[in-house]
Amino acid sequence: MRTELPGWAPADIDLQRPNAARVYDYLLGGASNFEVDRVFAHRLLERAPEAGVILRHNRAFLGRAVRFCVEQGIRQFLDLGSGIPTVGNVHEIAQRLAPGCRIVYVDNEPIAVAHSELMLEDNDDADVVLADLLKVDAVLGAEPVRRLIDFTRPMAVIMAAVLHFIPDEADPHGVVARYVDAMAPGSFLVLSHGADTGQERYQALRRMYDQSSTPAAVRTRERILTFMAGTELVEPGMVWAPHWRPETGTADPLAPAVICAAVGRKP
Numbered sequence: 001m002r003t004e005l006p007g008w009a010p011a012d013i014d015l016q017r018p019n020a021a022r023v024y025d026y027l028l029g030g031a032s033n034f035e036v037d038r039v040f041a042h043r044l045l046e047r048a049p050e051a052g053v054i055l056r057h058n059r060a061f062l063g064r065a066v067r068f069c070v071e072q073g074i075r076q077f078l079d080l081g082s083g084i085p086t087v088g089n090v091h092e093i094a095q096r097l098a099p100g101c102r103i104v105y106v107d108n109e110p111i112a113v114a115h116s117e118l119m120l121e122d123n124d125d126a127d128v129v130l131a132d133l134l135k136v137d138a139v140l141g142a143e144p145v146r147r148l149i150d151f152t153r154p155m156a157v158i159m160a161a162v163l164h165f166i167p168d169e170a171d172p173h174g175v176v177a178r179y180v181d182a183m184a185p186g187s188f189l190v191l192s193h194g195a196d197t198g199q200e201r202y203q204a205l206r207r208m209y210d211q212s213s214t215p216a217a218v219r220t221r222e223r224i225l226t227f228m229a230g231t232e233l234v235e236p237g238m239v240w241a242p243h244w245r246p247e248t249g250t251a252d253p254l255a256p257a258v259i260c261a262a263v264g265r266k267p
């Protein structure tokens with residue numbers, strides 16, 4: 001498939017295969033995606049018309065979790081696998097509630113990073129790093145991270161809808177443990193992750209991602225829970241994303257149960 005490259009797109013991106021960041025952007029109504037991503041997204045929607053709703057619930061969880069962290073006194077955030085900027089970016093929520101909050105976004109998808117750079121041009125308290133979150137030393141040692149994050153003070157590390165793109169061979173549990181190690185006591189780990197519910201149609205979606213540049217690695221709820229090791233889960237524990245502290249007090253009972261969500265506090 002031949003796709004014209006718009007001016008905002010870095011020259012070295014892979015346009016032959018769909019990519020999770022750009023498919024996610026399209027399903028959330030964004031414009032930073034290509035034909036190959038849109039075709040893929042429509043194939044996903046054919047199999048699971050609720051895909052867009054699922055992603056919006058994930059995004060809404062992220063917003064509530066950031067607000068919760070700010071309410072707990074957190075003023076610095078490291079958002080790993082932050083994605084293409086869209087509605088309710090972490091710095092917008094955190095800095096609106098507490099001006100001066102510091103945020104570093106990390107993503108390995110060049111378009112996500114290019115758009116984040118544009119968005120943050122005039123924001124001295126937020127920055128973005130193009131990096132693979134698996135390279136923990138490179139991420140923690142990156143200049144924007146050293147400049148904006150004080151590791152002696154509590155922070156929030158966010159990994160929303162990203163670890164299900166990391167296969168077990170890459171040792172995601174070991175990687176998360178290293179980020180938890182780096183956090184000061186009183187810090188929070190914010191996590192959401194697609195769960196293996198055993199339903200055939202979601203297995204089919206996972207198999208579709210094998211053809212993308214970001215194959216999916218969904219896990220059982222029990223296995224996802226083990227990512228929270230070294231933290232104490234805040235109420236209500238690990239639940240389906242729409243059920244994590246819903247704004248109205250109760251979650252929509254018909255909301256799809258696909259993405260697990262949790263926030264843990266490092267004691």
Ligand SMILES: C[S@@+](CC[C@H](N)C(=O)[O-])C[C@H]1O[C@@H](n2cnc3c(N)ncnc32)[C@H](O)[C@@H]1O
Pocket residue numbers: 020021024058059062080081082083084106107108109112131132133134159160161162165166214
């Ligand atoms: C589904 S999006 C989630 C975006 C955002 N965290 C959210 O929940 O709304 C997943 C993001 O993770 C990024 N990603 C996947 N693997 C990554 C890796 N190894 N290192 C950094 N980012 C990664 C993708 O490029 C994509 O932007």
